[in-house]
Structures are given as structure tokens and as C-alpha cells.
Amino acid sequence: KNEVEQSPQNLTAQEGEFITINCSYSVGISALHWLQQHPGGGIVSLFMLSSGKKKHGRLIATINIQEKHSSLHITASHPRDSAVYICAAIKTSYDKVIFGPGTSLSVIP
Amino acid sequence: EPEVTQTPSHQVTQMGQEVILRCVPISNHLYFYWYRQILGQKVEFLVSFYNNEISEKSEIFDDQFSVERPDGSNFTLKIRSTKLEDSAMYFCASRGQAVQPQHFGDGTRLSIL
Numbered sequence: 001k002n003e004v005e006q007s008p009q010n011l012t013a014q015e016g017e018f019i020t021i022n023c024s025y026s027v028g029i030s031a032l033h034w035l036q037q038h039p040g041g042g043i044v045s046l047f048m049l050s051s052g053k054k055k056h057g058r059l060i061a062t063i064n065i066q067e068k069h070s071s072l073h074i075t076a077s078h079p080r081d082s083a084v085y086i087c088a089a090i091k092t093s094y095d096k097v098i099f100g101p102g103t104s105l106s107v108i109p
Numbered sequence: 110e111p112e113v114t115q116t117p118s119h120q121v122t123q124m125g126q127e128v129i130l131r132c133v134p135i136s137n138h139l140y141f142y143w144y145r146q147i148l149g150q151k152v153e154f155l156v157s158f159y160n161n162e163i164s165e166k167s168e169i170f171d172d173q174f175s176v177e178r179p180d181g182s183n184f185t186l187k188i189r190s191t192k193l194e195d196s197a198m199y200f201c202a203s204r205g206q207a208v209q210p211q212h213f214g215d216g217t218r219l220s221i222l
Contacts, residue, residue: 045210096165
């Protein structure tokens with residue numbers, strides 16, 4: 001069993017829809033990273049959180065430490081949001097990172 | 110905004126040769142990382158580096174691999190005696206103090222022939 005799981009694996013949405021991507025992990029963590037990987041391969045950090053909720057523009061990330069679960073929400077989705085979204089668990093204070101398999105999002109105009 | 114830079118963007122090497130991938134982290138960052146992503150697969154952690162020594166490494170990071178911070182700016186990943194299965198995208202990342210996000214470079218695509 002993978003230490004970090006994501007669902008769904010693939011997601012297609014109409015422009016404007018509210019999107020939720022889920023991440024569950026089975027390891028103890030110091031923090032959790034949400035990353036965006038563009039079709040060209042580059043990786044951008046969206047959020048790093050260890051508790052509660054963070055918001056940046058149309059993106060919201062939440063984490064429940066007790067349930068070992070995190071969600072990434074995108075409000076008013078847009079075709080430019082099309083990318084692979086990756087959840088990564090940071091296991092120790094020295095940042096051994098376990099990556100989830102990614103969720104491939106396609107937003108259709 | 111400062112960024113992590115990686116060179117080259119694409120490296121083609123014959124099997125068995127040594128290759129060095131280079132990274133320039135953000136200048137005031139203290140923690141450095143290498144990751145790899147085989148085509149079609151998830152990103153995998155290779156190694157983290159702090160205070161001039163390896164702090165964590167994965168099972169992938171065996172004796173074939175080494176990292177070095179030869180001066181105050183570069184952070185390198187050396188792969189000795191490359192194998193076909195080393196073909197992948199290699200990402201470097203860095204972060205500052207405390208619980209701060211990592212900043213990723215654009216990656217080096219390594220192709221072993």
C-alpha cells in the first residue's frame with residue numbers, strides 16, 4: 001500500500017466548477033505539501049501546511065491531522081488550472097518527502 | 110522573484126558514463142533536495158542535504174549517487190556508471206528556515222542511451 005494516496009486519479013471538469021482533490025497518508029508527518037506540475041514538467045509549490053486551512057486566490061487547502069487527510073479545493077475552475085496536482089508528505093524535520101501519485105485535472109471551456 | 114535554476118535542461122549520456130547535474134538553489138536557502146521522476150511515474154525523493162551533509166536519503170540513493178555543494182552557490186548530483194533505468198527528469202529544490210515551502214527548479218531531463 002502506498003504511504004500517500006490521492007483521489008481521484010483523473011478528473012475532468014467544466015470551466016467554473018468547484019473541484020476537490022483528496023489526499024490521505026499513513027505516515028507521521030511534520031507538514032504536507034500541495035504541488036502543481038504543469039504539462040511541460042515544471043513543479044510549483046501551492047501550499048505547505050501542518051494544520052488547519054490555507055487559502056490563496058481560488059485555491060484552498062485543508063488538513064486534518066487526526067484523520068491523516070488533506071484536501072485541495074479549486075473554486076471557479078479555469079482551463080489554465082489544468083495540470084497534475086501532487087500531494088507530498090514530509091515525514092521528518094529533515095524533509096524526507098513521500099509523494100502521492102498525482103491527480104490529473106483537465107478543465108474544459 | 111528568486112528561483113532555483115538547473116543546468117542543463119536536457120542531458121544525453123551513454124550508458125556507463127558519469128553525469129553531473131547542476132543546481133543553483135535560492136541564495137539564502139539552507140535545505141536542498143534532489144528528486145527524480147521517471148516518465149509516466151510519480152516524483153520520488155532521492156536525498157536531502159543540510160549543513161554540508163546528507164540529512165535523509167531514499168533507498169534509490171545508493172552508492173551510484175552522490176551530492177556535493179562544492180561552493181557557496183552550486184548543489185550537484187553525480188551519477189556514476191549510468192544505467193538505462195536512470196533515464197528520468199531530475200528536480201532540484203531548496204527551502205529556507207522552519208516550515209517553508211520548497212522551491213523547485215525546472216528539472217533536467219536525463220536520457221541514457
